[in-house]
Amino acid sequence: EIVLTQSPGTLSLSPGERATLSCRASQSLSDSLAWYQQKPGQAPRLFIYGVSRRATGIPDRFSGSGSGTDFTLTISRLEPEDFAVYFCQQFRISPFTFGQGTKLEIK
Amino acid sequence: QLQLQESGPGLVKPSETLSLTCTVSGGSISSSNFYWGWIRQPPGKGLEWIGNIYYSGNTLYNPSLESRVTISVDTSKNQFSLKLNSVTAADTAIYYCARHVLRGGLPDEFDQWGQGSLVTVSS
Numbered sequence: 001e002i003v004l005t006q007s008p009g010t011l012s013l014s015p016g017e018r019a020t021l022s023c024r025a026s027q028s029l030s031d032s033l034a035w036y037q038q039k040p041g042q043a044p045r046l047f048i049y050g051v052s053r054r055a056t057g058i059p060d061r062f063s064g065s066g067s068g069t070d071f072t073l074t075i076s077r078l079e080p081e082d083f084a085v086y087f088c089q090q091f092r093i094s095p096f097t098f099g100q101g102t103k104l105e106i107k
Numbered sequence: 108q109l110q111l112q113e114s115g116p117g118l119v120k121p122s123e124t125l126s127l128t129c130t131v132s133g134g135s136i137s138s139s140n141f142y143w144g145w146i147r148q149p150p151g152k153g154l155e156w157i158g159n160i161y162y163s164g165n166t167l168y169n170p171s172l173e174s175r176v177t178i179s180v181d182t183s184k185n186q187f188s189l190k191l192n193s194v195t196a197a198d199t200a201i202y203y204c205a206r207h208v209l210r211g212g213l214p215d216e217f218d219q220w221g222q223g224s225l226v227t228v229s230s
Contacts, residue, residue, distance in 0.1 A: 034217070036217075043203055043220040044217075046218050049208075049215060049218070050216075089154075089216070091215050095170060096156045099153075
């Protein structure tokens with residue numbers, strides 16, 4: 001089973017700042033990585049797939065990058081609606097595992 | 108616009124079987140481009156993939172749950188279902204159904220999710 005480790009667990013930033021979230025895999029994933037945003041009481045929402053492709057309707061301040069085992073979700077300038085929990089997920093090998101999440105909170 | 112909606116009992120007794128159905132609207136479950144999956148999330152915790160099904164009935168399960176899980180599909184009703192037997196308190200979670208995109212025949216991201224259904228295991 002591929003283990004995904006996200007860091008940091010919690011990230012405290014202010015609106016307008018840049019956020020960098022990390023996801024590290026225990027094995028190489030090729031391009032089989034996605035990022036989801038989840039707000040309280042809501043289902044996860046797809047933000048990034050194929051490492052760097054934005055899902056429909058996702059603003060271009062969100063970008064994904066990385067290769068092999070190290071991946072990053074970057075939010076260039078935080079908006080108030082961006083504060084949420086972000087999960088990465090791998091599709092390289094079944095079972096399709098998730099990271100434990102990074103909580104992005106307002107400082 | 109595709110929508111997925113989970114339905115089923117919100118309370119299940121220990122050792123019994125958890126049963127949920129996901130109804131897909133705004134699109135066909137018989138598309139060759141997608142799997143249909145179940146994911147769960149214990150309250151306040153992370154996400155766990157349970158398993159997927161293709162419209163033909165082919166399934167793929169998480170080995171950690173495979174001995175207790177059955178996922179089935181009813182294309183005539185545009186629905187797919189989850190059964191998890193011998194439940195314990197550890198199975199208490201929000202259960203989500205989701206559409207799983209296939210690219211080049213291989214599973215990729217979950218692009219559409221249901222709102223989730225909280226199932227509590229308690230006597």
